[in-house]
Amino acid sequence: MGSGELSSAALPRGFFDRPSHEVAPELLGRVLVHGPVAVRLTEVEAYGGPGEDPAAHTYRGKTPRNAVMFGPPGHLYVYFTYGMHFCANLVCLPEGFGSAVLLRAGEVVAGIDEARARRTSTGNGRTSTGNGPAAGTGPTSASTGTGPTSTGTGPAAGGRAIPDRDLARGPARLAVALGLLREHNGLDAIVEASYAADRRLTGVPHGAAAMLEGRPAEPDSIRSGPRTGISTAKDTPWRFWIDGDPTVSPYRAHVPRRRNAAATSVGGASRS
C-alpha cells in the first residue's frame, strides 16, 4: 500500500485512559503526526504520579510546569530542559492524575525532508554550534521510507548529512523533528474519527497533532529496562523499546554533571 502508514485510523482517547506503564509498551509502532511530519514510535518511557514515582515531574505535586500532566489524557506535555531542549510526552489517566509517557525515539515515516531541515538548521531554537546551516539544498525525497539508499547523495560539502535513523533518535531530537515547541504544550493529539475518515490524516494542518493506530509492535519484539537519564528510581523498568530497531537510542546512565568548583565552594578562595 505504499505510504499506508498515514491512512491508519486515529487512536481513541480511551487508549490513554490507563496507567502510563500500561500505555507505554502499546504505544510502540504507533504513529504521531504533527503538521507534515509523522514519526513511528520505537522507544518510550512511562512516568507515574505524585508520591509513587520519584523520577516523575509530578512526584511533588502539581506546579505550573507540570499542570498539563494533570489534565485529560491524550494531550501533549512538552517541557524545556537543559536550557536548550524540548521533550514531548503523552498524558495518561483521567484529569487529576499526573502521569505521562515520554517519547524517546522513533522513525520518521513522513515529511522526512522537513524533519531533516529542522534538525540541520538552527530552526527550532537549536544553536548551530560547530557546523553552520550547511546550506543543504533539498536532497532527494526518499519519501518511500524503505530503501537504505540516500547515503550517496551529496551531504552538502563541508557538513555531513544526518542519517535517517538519527532524525528522531532521542527525546530532544524527536521533538525537533516533529517541530514540537513550548507553544505545543497541552496540544490535543486525539482527533475526531470523522475528521480522520474525511481527511485520512494525510495532511494534518500545521499546529495540529494526531495519534494514529499505525501497526503495533509485535509483543515478542518489545523489550523493557531501566529509564534513561534519571538519578532516582533506577530499578523501575519503565523504558520500553522495539528490539533491534535501529532508531532506538543507546542507553546512557545518568551522570551527575560535574559542578564548577568555584561555584560550589562555600568560602572557597578559589580564584579562577
Add this chain to the structure above:
DNA sequence: ATGCAGATAATCT
C-alpha cells in the same frame, strides 16, 4: 567504539 566536557535557562529548594 567509548568517554568527557560544554552549552544554556527554566524550575524548584
Add this chain to the structure above:
DNA sequence: GATTATCTGCATG
C-alpha cells in the same frame, strides 16, 4: 544556588 526525563563535538584507543 543546584539540578535537570539532553545533545554534540572532540579526544582517545
